[in-house]
Amino acid sequence: xxxxxxxxxxxxxxxxxxxxxxxxxxxxxxxxxxxxxxxxxxxxxxxxxxxxxxxxxxxxxxxxxxxxxxxxxxxxxxxxxxxxxxxxxxxxxxxxxxxxxxxxxxxxxxxxxxxxxxxxxxxxxxxxxxxxxxxxxxxxxxxxxxxxxxxxxxxxxxxxxxxxxxxxxxxxxxxxxxxxxxxxxxxxxxxxxxxxxxxxxxxxxxxxxxxxxxxxxxxxxxxxxxxxxxxxx
Amino acid sequence: xxxxxxxxxxxxxxxxxxxxxxxxxxxxxxxxxxxxxxxxxxxxxxxxxxxxxxxxxxxxxxxxxxxxxxxxxxxxxxxxxxxxxxxxxxxxxxxxxxxxxxxxxxxxxxxxxxxxxxxxxxxxxxxxxxxxxxxxxxxxxxxxxxxxxxxxxxxxxxxxxxxxxxxxxxxxxxxxxxxxxxxxxxxxxxxxxxxxxxxxxxxxxxxxxxxxxxxxxxxxxxxxxxxxxxxxxxxxxxxxxxxxxxxxxxxxxxxxxxxxxxxxxxxxxxxxxxxxxxxxxxxxxxxxxxxxxxxxxxxxxxxxxxxxxxxxxxxxxxxxxxxxxxxxxxxxxxxxxxxxxxxxxxxxxxxxxxxxxxxxxxxxxxxxxxxxxxxxxxxxxxxxxxxxxxxxxxxxxxxxxxxxxxxxxxxxxxxxxx
Numbered sequence: 056x057x058x059x060x061x062x063x064x065x066x067x068x069x070x071x072x073x074x075x076x077x078x079x080x081x082x083x084x085x086x087x088x089x090x091x092x093x094x095x096x097x098x099x100x101x102x103x104x105x106x107x108x109x110x111x112x113x114x115x116x117x118x119x120x121x122x123x124x125x126x127x128x129x130x131x132x133x134x135x136x137x138x139x140x141x142x143x144x145x146x147x148x149x150x151x152x153x154x155x156x157x158x159x160x161x162x163x164x165x166x167x168x169x170x171x172x173x174x175x176x177x178x179x180x181x182x183x184x185x186x187x188x189x190x191x192x193x194x195x196x197x198x199x200x201x202x203x204x205x206x207x208x209x210x211x212x213x214x215x216x217x218x219x220x221x222x223x224x225x226x227x228x229x230x231x232x233x234x235x236x237x238x239x240x241x242x243x244x245x246x247x248x249x250x251x252x253x254x255x256x257x258x259x260x261x262x263x264x265x266x267x268x269x270x271x272x273x274x275x276x277x278x279x280x281x282x283x284x285x286x287x288x
Numbered sequence: 289x290x291x292x293x294x295x296x297x298x299x300x301x302x303x304x305x306x307x308x309x310x311x312x313x314x315x316x317x318x319x320x321x322x323x324x325x326x327x328x329x330x331x332x333x334x335x336x337x338x339x340x341x342x343x344x345x346x347x348x349x350x351x352x353x354x355x356x357x358x359x360x361x362x363x364x365x366x367x368x369x370x371x372x373x374x375x376x377x378x379x380x381x382x383x384x385x386x387x388x389x390x391x392x393x394x395x396x397x398x399x400x401x402x403x404x405x406x407x408x409x410x411x412x413x414x415x416x417x418x419x420x421x422x423x424x425x426x427x428x429x430x431x432x433x434x435x436x437x438x439x440x441x442x443x444x445x446x447x448x449x450x451x452x453x454x455x456x457x458x459x460x461x462x463x464x465x466x467x468x469x470x471x472x473x474x475x476x477x478x479x480x481x482x483x484x485x486x487x488x489x490x491x492x493x494x495x496x497x498x499x500x501x502x503x504x505x506x507x508x509x510x511x512x513x514x515x516x517x518x519x520x521x522x523x524x525x526x527x528x529x530x531x532x533x534x535x536x537x538x539x540x541x542x543x544x545x546x547x548x549x550x551x552x553x554x555x556x557x558x559x560x561x562x563x564x565x566x567x568x569x570x571x572x573x574x575x576x577x578x579x580x581x582x583x584x585x586x587x588x589x590x591x592x593x594x595x596x597x598x599x600x601x602x603x604x605x606x607x608x609x610x611x612x613x614x615x616x617x618x619x620x621x622x623x624x625x626x627x628x629x630x631x632x633x634x635x636x637x638x639x640x641x642x643x644x645x646x647x648x649x650x651x652x653x654x655x656x657x658x659x660x661x662x663x664x665x666x667x668x669x670x671x672x673x674x675x676x677x678x679x680x681x682x683x684x685x686x687x688x689x690x691x692x693x694x695x696x697x698x699x700x701x702x703x704x705x706x
Contacts, residue, residue: 102703106703107700109612109701109702111611112384132616132618135616136616136617138614144612144613146612146702149605149609151609152295152606154299155292164613167289167613167614167615168614287619
């Protein structure tokens, strides 16, 4: 059972004020170490699915297990801490807090999760070193040494800082929501390679969401939201 | 978490500084008004310590208090020396101080009195008058000046003073032919004594001798100072007198006796009672002032809430990022309440800072121009409670943006909206 990271069964979701069903997912499983590419056009319910997995939204029925825990049974604050303990997020744009340094942005989840803080290092210094190691591995050593403010980083560099933040403390699941859509084609590939490499090292499973099917060859499993979502039934 | 809050605030330091500034101004105002109010009261009360009864011509008790002690306004009438002597020799009276007012010197009042003034007059916590330089008057044309008179007019010992008739700053009738000599300068007291020129009762008479129908003698016709000193200068009238009793128990008794004195219509007042009357009159004004300062504070806090509320929209990204790393809506609303608290607290600290700066700067000025001595005390327990109340109010008002942030972060979730 602990080999299954995400286990969705018969999950149905609709917005409270609009009557129509938005998601109806009979079954969706992600195994450990999988790199899953979830493809779908915008407005197809991808973001809603991610919000369900992250515990921001709650389905009207069905079970949604992350690491064997049905997060729908947790309290709201339980879901909030479960999210930071086990999932790292990367978004399309504006991932960083402009008033924090590069390192502090990376270490942000550690102040919300003792589990990930422990995994990142025993002491504060160990944790800082882990953040630096990740940043260097993601080819940001130069910016780190120069102590560049995050607002001066390029979009590609910002996304790599966000990746380091998602990876720190080795969460079991990394969710990337269109992280490359603002990047140029050549930068896109190098970003993905670095991300894959670090996911492997950390032993994290990756759920990558994008509308851009050109990227899908790089993943070992590809699935379309339309295959999962059965709203007609 | 605190680090995060401080950095976030620092990122918005422009608005934060303005918010803190407006809160601190209102705190300064609130405590400042209270300080001045207290200062005025102690100042007034300290000007009459030790005096049991003040006697003047028949009139309002407040008026009597104001002209005889604070040199504010004028006496409606004088009283005869016979009446003064009558009560001076009363067996219950320990001491008296005669006061003769009505003349001025460059805006400072001239007070005619006798040696008993320096012997019995008390101010503050029963303190005696002391000389910085010189001594009490002994000759007719000797004068003892208060510390402010000396400071403002740069008078030294043995300098000459020409006294004007009436109490205005500029007078056309001057006792130019009869200058006075400064023989003593008093130590500062923080009371109207500092702004007073003291001369003997004989000196007052001497000034007005051979004046006809309120006008000075024509040039060459008047008597010279030397001639005057040979005359009998016993005065026939004084303005009022202060009484110290052997035992305070008899104060009411004597007051009644003076008020019903058959020979001359007199008024006797107890300074404490008259002061209370003054406070009662001032209370309305004080309340008005206090209400205004409370509104200023309210406006300051409201400004903070407005700033926090309008900032929320721009901070949606910040909130969404915080939610993605595990902050719940309650954590985010807690951050806002905490932010309101930090802003209010910093505002209070700066307010206290401004208050003490202002007090230190204005203390000598108020003393010089208004004879008001505002003591600079450390924060009282009452003020501490007040400040605590302000902090609590700031926090409670922080609930409004916190609630909005709570709802906003529930709706937005991790979605970054711009």
